[in-house]
Amino acid sequence: NAGVTQTPKFRVLKTGQSMTLLCAQDMNHEYMYWYRQDPGMGLRLIHYSVGEGTTAKGEVPDGYNVSRLKKQNFLLGLESAAPSQTSVYFCASTLAGTGELFFGEGSRLTVL
């Protein structure tokens, strides 16, 4: 069982470049989430999705876009990366109504 898989695990970008982080889960979970984690700030919710084709904004959505075209995948895009987006990004998923989140191992992004 792979659980929640994030790719890539590490990436370095220059300011203004774009990229997409991919999250894949094989547990047939309805809900998926993207968080970012910064020192002293904890985990902050960027966007989330409660089903295929649906997305919603979290606490810090600016500068990010997401798509959930397939139930098992949740993509996080940065159209024009900024140094403030240097962070560790975590994807999580859960079965609707259960609450327990399953996390990926994280994607460390550095924007120069």
Added chain:
Amino acid sequence: SQKIEQNSEALNIQEGKTATLTCNYTNYSPAYLQWYRQDPGRGPVFLLLIRENEKEKRKERLKVTFDTTLKQSLFHITASQPADSATYLCALETGGGYQKVTFGTGTKLQVIP
């Protein structure tokens, strides 16, 4: 706005003692509260969930209490071991229908042998 506070950034305790971590929240009435463990360089791992109508929940050496009047949860690790050293995060459901989950900043626990 919703605020989730965990009592301290770091907590050091002696092996064998009980560690108690605090999670306080404001401006919300969550249907449930959760605790996660996070090791350096890893994603958080779920430990326990307690619902608003439950006062206490236990799992092996872990115990969680939930006081919706005080808006507070306490997380206890009894007979603590060096392997319990990690960052512990509390999380609240902050959207209708169990959808949106918001985390506190975490408490880093160090168990000293």
